[in-house]
Amino acid sequence: MRSHSCRLLLLFICWAGFSTAAAAQTTAATDPSSGEPGISATLDDGPYVTYGNDELIARWVCDGKPIKQRYPATQWPVTIPARCGYPRDLRIRAPASADDRLPISGVDTVVAVSDIHGQYELLLRLLQANQVVDAQGNWKMGKAHLVINGDVFDRGPKVTEAFWLLYALQQQAADAGGGVHFLIGNHETMTLYDDLRYLNDKYWRVAQLLGTSYPALYGQDTVLGQWLHSAPQQGQVNDMLFLHGGISPQYLQLGLSRQQNNDRYRASLGLPRYRVKSDPLYAPLYDGKTSPIWYRGYFHPGELSQADVDAIARQSGVEHIVVGHTSMNHIGSYFNGRVIAVDSSIKHGINGELLFVEHGRMSRGLLDGSRAVLEDRELPDSDSHDD
Structure with missing residues (x-):
């Protein structure tokens, strides 16, 4: 009798342990905001x-x-x-119209940041530490201009918050005589045509709870969707061209004006991927190696010479080309200052930097609010960067 009771007790303990583990796995699977397997977190x-x-x-x-x-x-x-x-x-605000305020000249202070990838809290800390916004997250830089070189979507857990912060700052800056300019990156195009391979798990659950697809949450009938569809892909401030990937020699052969480029990107946002990849009007703008949202050629050793990059800048009518997309540990200068890389790996949620251009002098704004020299850097040994 005692042996039988012990066996029953042992079976009960095993069953209870299995049930607890299964429940933990279910919580982790159905609550994608959970930071660790088996630990539930509030989904907001x-x-x-x-x-x-x-x-x-x-x-x-x-x-x-x-x-x-x-x-x-x-x-x-x-x-x-x-x-x-x-x-x-x-x-x-009322539905957005095309943001064609670029090019702009005569700007004393320009700030640039790129590849935020859902890291809202790190972005806010960086902007606050460098006096771009105040303690409440409101614009503090008067007539300065802030440029975001694309890629707010994907990877991190606070994409929505990052977009709303930039949306709010844009109006506050305009009211103060300055500007905030969001530029389209490759992850904006990917998300809007339903390529969600980098989507944070949280947002699958959010879309499910709201009864729709994630791209539909940014449709043209939405406030943020309208705002994204109004954004340019590239723009000039003073003698600097800002864009996500870069200007390739192949892109220059298309002979597109900046306005034509921006108009075509706006028209293509949200179209199915097969359509933008097959339509002769849009395909060059989505080419994974040469298009302005994907190009990494500046950082491939041996692909371009100094003379090549000088010619690209000259044909683009600028002195400097400021790009994101290719992740670095620090903002840096390449090709004798012709190319400035501003993707400082904010996407990892650990550290990040801002580019400051004040009366033509460039520096890096660090997370502690201090400034550092913008250094000329060597090209990376290999292209191991994420899309």
Whole structure:
């Protein structure tokens, strides 16, 4: 009898242990915001705001539950109170039109950052430490201009918050006589045509809870979707051309003006991938090796000479080409200052830098708020960078 009881007790203990492990695995699988396997975390995200007929429709996921709220929109701006996700009230503007404020000349202070990849908190710390924004995250740089060289989507867990911060700063900077300019990167094009291979797991669950696909949350009927569709792919400030990947010799052979380039990117955003890859109008803009959103040739040893890069800058009508996309440990100068690389690997969520150009003098803004010399750097030994 005692032996039988012991066997029953042992079976119960094994069953209980299995059930606990299974429950932990289920939690991890169904709660993609969980940082570690088996540890549940609150799922908060939003708002995702859609333009309606004289109204705005805002949706959140708060504590894992979908929420919808309607707001009358008979005049602009309309305030969306903070709920969860983005922590501040939002002032929503009328649907965006094409952002054609670039080129701009005569700017005393220019700041650039790239490849944020959902690392909102690190971005905010970097901007605060360098006095670009104040302690509340509001614009603090007056008539300065901030350029974001693309790639806010993917990898990190706070894409929504990063977009809303930049959206809000754009209006605040304009009101102060300055500017915030978001440029399209390859991850914006990928996400909008439903290539989600780098999507943070959190957002699969968010889209499921909101009953839609993730790209649809940035459709042209949405506030952020309209804003993204208004953004240029490249733009000039003073004597600097800013873009995500770079200008390749093959791209120059297309003979496109900057306006034509930007208009074609805007028109192509959200089209199916097969369409942009096969349409002669768009295919060169999506070529994985030579297009302005993908090009890495400046950082392939032996691919371009100094004379080649000088010629690219001259044909582009600028002195410097400022690019993201190719991850480095630090912002750096290449080809005697012709190319400035500003992807400082913020995507890892550990460190990051800002490029400052003040009265023509370039420096690096560090995470502690100090400035460092912009150094001429050697080309990397190999191209081991992520897409």
